[in-house]
Amino acid sequence: xxxxxxxxxxxxxxxxxxxxxxxxxxxxxxxxxxxxxxxxxxxxxxxxxxxxxxxxxxxxxxxxxxxxxxxxxxxxxxxxxxxxxxxxxxxxxxxxxxxxxxxxxxxxxxxxxxxxxxxxxxxxxxxxxx
Amino acid sequence: xxxxxxxxxxxxxxxxxxxxxxxxxxxxxxxxxxxxxxxxxxxxxxxxxxxxxxxxxxxxxxxxxxxxxxxxxxxxxxxxxxxxxxxxxxxxxxxxxxxxxxxxxxxxxxxxxxxxxxxxxxx
Numbered sequence: 001x002x003x004x005x006x007x008x009x010x011x012x013x014x015x016x017x018x019x020x021x022x023x024x025x026x027x028x029x030x031x032x033x034x035x036x037x038x039x040x041x042x043x044x045x046x047x048x049x050x051x052x053x054x055x056x057x058x059x060x061x062x063x064x065x066x067x068x069x070x071x072x073x074x075x076x077x078x079x080x081x082x083x084x085x086x087x088x089x090x091x092x093x094x095x096x097x098x099x100x101x102x103x104x105x106x107x108x109x110x111x112x113x114x115x116x117x118x119x120x121x122x123x124x125x126x127x128x129x130x
Numbered sequence: 131x132x133x134x135x136x137x138x139x140x141x142x143x144x145x146x147x148x149x150x151x152x153x154x155x156x157x158x159x160x161x162x163x164x165x166x167x168x169x170x171x172x173x174x175x176x177x178x179x180x181x182x183x184x185x186x187x188x189x190x191x192x193x194x195x196x197x198x199x200x201x202x203x204x205x206x207x208x209x210x211x212x213x214x215x216x217x218x219x220x221x222x223x224x225x226x227x228x229x230x231x232x233x234x235x236x237x238x239x240x241x242x243x244x245x246x247x248x249x250x251x252x253x
Contacts, residue, residue, distance in 0.1 A: 060230070115189045
């Protein structure tokens, strides 16, 4: 079964963190190592990082089909920073991987314990939606 | 350049969708299906994926004795991802245009939902 693990951030915490370089390198090495492990176990479907929220746009259809774009979001909005799609045998395995991501090292190597949202992915749209 | 088009809604919004007439839902899904078909033809399609209900969402924070700490309690105002489209396009404007078409997908009575679609570039 497939799960998406989403790392969200508020706009306030959304730039490159002002951490010492060694801490940033340790964080990135941790993530690369995690992705390697998930690839080796055959569980990684896709992992992507998103650009920073200052580039995010909200689009609504306007009249005549012309898109109306807007970069104004509420202060409290959570922005997706990146995600992993994993194909695992159980929800517990998805939660375990999320916990590993959550514990990625921050400043001074202390675990960040950031919240990771875990959602099952639909394998196909439910029949009533087709 | 690759963009992800994110469709999100609150739990209340998801409940609202369930009150639509079946024919309105069918038209909505057919429109979204036609948009994907068009993107496949232009070679811009990368992936699309609907997510399961927000009621199945969990948030994981760290570990306790090697076990993940899970919680299913979210603020009422939280927006949940309903689904996404990943496209590979020549310009941000093209990504916005595709998002505009998705936003204009018909809702109840065939009226465009004009729901907001968040457009983000991959790093």
